[in-house]
Amino acid sequence: MSDFVLQAEPRSDQGKGASRRLRRTGRVPAVMYGAGKDPVMLTLDHDELVNQLKNEAFFSSILTIKLDKSEDQAIIKDLQRHPGKPYILHMDLQRVSATEAIRVQVPLHFMNEEKCPGVKEGGVITHNITEVEVSCLPKHLPEYIELDLVDLDLDQTVHLTDLKLPEGVELVELMHGDDHDQPVVAIHLPRAAKEEEEEGGEEGGEEAAEAGGEES
Numbered sequence: 139m140s141d142f143v144l145q146a147e148p149r150s151d152q153g154k155g156a157s158r159r160l161r162r163t164g165r166v167p168a169v170m171y172g173a174g175k176d177p178v179m180l181t182l183d184h185d186e187l188v189n190q191l192k193n194e195a196f197f198s199s200i201l202t203i204k205l206d207k208s209e210d211q212a213i214i215k216d217l218q219r220h221p222g223k224p225y226i227l228h229m230d231l232q233r234v235s236a237t238e239a240i241r242v243q244v245p246l247h248f249m250n251e252e253k254c255p256g257v258k259e260g261g262v263i264t265h266n267i268t269e270v271e272v273s274c275l276p277k278h279l280p281e282y283i284e285l286d287l288v289d290l291d292l293d294q295t296v297h298l299t300d301l302k303l304p305e306g307v308e309l310v311e312l313m314h315g316d317d318h319d320q321p322v323v324a325i326h327l328p329r330a331a332k333e334e335e336e337e338g339g340e341e342g343g344e345e346a347a348e349a350g351g352e353e354s
Contacts, residue, residue, distance in 0.1 A: 142196055144187070146170075146180040146205045157228070166226050170203060170212055173233035180205055187226055191217075195281040198244045200234060211276065213242055234276045241310055244280055245269045246301075248323065250288035256325035261292045267322045270298070271310040278306035287323065295324040 157167045164184045171177040190196050203210045216230035234240050297319045298309055311318045
């Protein structure tokens with residue numbers, strides 16, 4: 139698990155006007171809540187936050203939030219970006235407790251795509267899901283989940299139940315029942331190649347039929 143530390147400062151002013159003033163000084167307004175403690179209004183350094191966000195693991199890691207002389211462990215629950223500019227507008231942080239399960243979106247890492255039999259036969263891989271929501275204790279939170287596709291054949295589909303999960307980790311979607319076993323990855327021939335293959339099969343059948351008619 140990567141170590142991410144954010145230095146925060148307390149804030150007392152609230153409202154849109156106060157948030158705009160903070161952003162003009164290079165600060166991002168944020169709120170931290172949960173773990174049986176009162177919510178805390180704080181600010182984060184915008185450039186430091188943007189730099190941390192470049193690391194994929196930042197979104198699925200336990201963050202250390204330093205505020206005054208205290209430290210809290212937290213996860214990102216919401217991140218608001220400016221719709222047209224590369225600015226972070228607001229962040230929600232949820233404190234975590236070592237004894238309480240948390241729910242976090244974790245990315246999937248697809249391994250050996252180019253080596254699988256289906257690709258070697260001309261198939262194209264479709265990624266239906268690129269991240270999954272997991273439930274686990276903070277100590278079990280993975281940065282990502284690997285899916286090895288080295289044995290994936292043409293017209294084969296990998297589902298959520300096929301994922302190999304780390305110890306103590308559950309998929310939230312599967313908690314809703316077996317009918318939520320969604321497809322993650324599938325591999326099929328491109329439409330054009332499949333149509334050519336089907337046409338070739340039809341022509342072969344017609345030629346065989348014609349040959350049989352001539353013999354009779």
